[in-house]
Amino acid sequence: MDHSSIRQLLKYTHQNKAEVKRRRLTLFFISYVGSSIMAILAIENLMVGNNLLAFLLGLWSCAIFFNAIFSHLYSGSDVHYYIAGVLVIFMSLSIVYTGGYKNTGLYFIFPLLFIQIIIVGYKAAIIYVIVTMGSIVYGLYTPWLLQANYADEHVTRFLISAFCFICVAFIGEFFWNQSRKEMYRDTLENMRQANTDPLTKLPNRRFLEAVYFARATEDPADYFPLSVVILDIDHFKVINDTYGHDVGDDVLVYITKLMKASVRATDIVARTGGEEFLIIFPSVNLSNAVKLAEKMRVHIENNPYKSAEIEHRVTASLGVQTALTDAQIEEAIKQADINLYEAKRTGRNKVV
Numbered sequence: 001m002d003h004s005s006i007r008q009l010l011k012y013t014h015q016n017k018a019e020v021k022r023r024r025l026t027l028f029f030i031s032y033v034g035s036s037i038m039a040i041l042a043i044e045n046l047m048v049g050n051n052l053l054a055f056l057l058g059l060w061s062c063a064i065f066f067n068a069i070f071s072h073l074y075s076g077s078d079v080h081y082y083i084a085g086v087l088v089i090f091m092s093l094s095i096v097y098t099g100g101y102k103n104t105g106l107y108f109i110f111p112l113l114f115i116q117i118i119i120v121g122y123k124a125a126i127i128y129v130i131v132t133m134g135s136i137v138y139g140l141y142t143p144w145l146l147q148a149n150y151a152d153e154h155v156t157r158f159l160i161s162a163f164c165f166i167c168v169a170f171i172g173e174f175f176w177n178q179s180r181k182e183m184y185r186d187t188l189e190n191m192r193q194a195n196t197d198p199l200t201k202l203p204n205r206r207f208l209e210a211v212y213f214a215r216a217t218e219d220p221a222d223y224f225p226l227s228v229v230i231l232d233i234d235h236f237k238v239i240n241d242t243y244g245h246d247v248g249d250d251v252l253v254y255i256t257k258l259m260k261a262s263v264r265a266t267d268i269v270a271r272t273g274g275e276e277f278l279i280i281f282p283s284v285n286l287s288n289a290v291k292l293a294e295k296m297r298v299h300i301e302n303n304p305y306k307s308a309e310i311e312h313r314v315t316a317s318l319g320v321q322t323a324l325t326d327a328q329i330e331e332a333i334k335q336a337d338i339n340l341y342e343a344k345r346t347g348r349n350k351v352v
Helices: 003-047 051-073 079-098 105-120 122-140 152-194 205-218 236-243 245-261 286-301 326-345
Strands: 226-233 268-273 276-282 316-323
Touching: 003 051, 003 079, 003 105, 051 079, 079 105, 079 122, 105 122, 105 152, 122 152, 205 268, 205 276, 205 326, 226 236, 226 245, 226 286, 226 326, 236 245, 245 268, 245 276, 245 286, 276 286, 286 316, 316 326
Parallel strands: none
Antiparallel strands: 226 276, 226 316, 268 276
């Protein structure tokens, strides 16, 4: 798995816990509060004999309420946000047509526009608001099609104030989005640094435990059987003692490149400490994992480390085990570690 893929996993983890939750709670709050207010207004208008307005308010109250209910049932979809935006368009047209209570309905257009902007997001809201305002302007300038009767000066003042309101709302939403993105990038970069080994740029143990294994638990069909390989560079202390720690660091970086060249795009190579690495093969059974580990071992053995003055043959020992479910991950890592020490005990440069 390359650096961009790891970043995407970190992004997924952070975004799901923050932005998705914020959008859902906003939709729920606006939907349930809004549908309740509309239901109350529908009853009031029904009591005073304004049957058409009462019917429309009741209709939109039910539509908003059931859209929120369906968003609970199908929480993985974003379509409910866009349905809410479409409902706002039709509610606005209903208000313009009927005029509301004593032709004061135009005042309710402002909160509806703002709701539209914050629910669908400011980019998509550009289209929604253009359609909404275009329909409203058409209705206001074809008064013979409306039940309501608006004074010309009220129409002009409403459109001017609506234009100013929309500009301010979009400017505010745009800068809020920019500020949130900057904070998000900073948070993501901090997460990346906390989950990455500074020398090899590989993910570390924290990434595996806090991000990767958590993701595998959420979507087991995409990961299991999950095979783990623990790799340890043979006689690494000799390299450090003979050539110095700077060369030792270069060897670690070099071996990292060899390992990454031996795995698939979906596999993980992580540094878990010193000269020890953990390789993860998702959706790979034990027999195939052993073959992949042997391929990696041979590739390392056949490509000695070379620098201006040094050529040193490097080998590695590997322990392999497979987890069939998320409950077996920890046990699989322990068994792979046991297998690694067995490989070292029986001569090194082998896969067990």
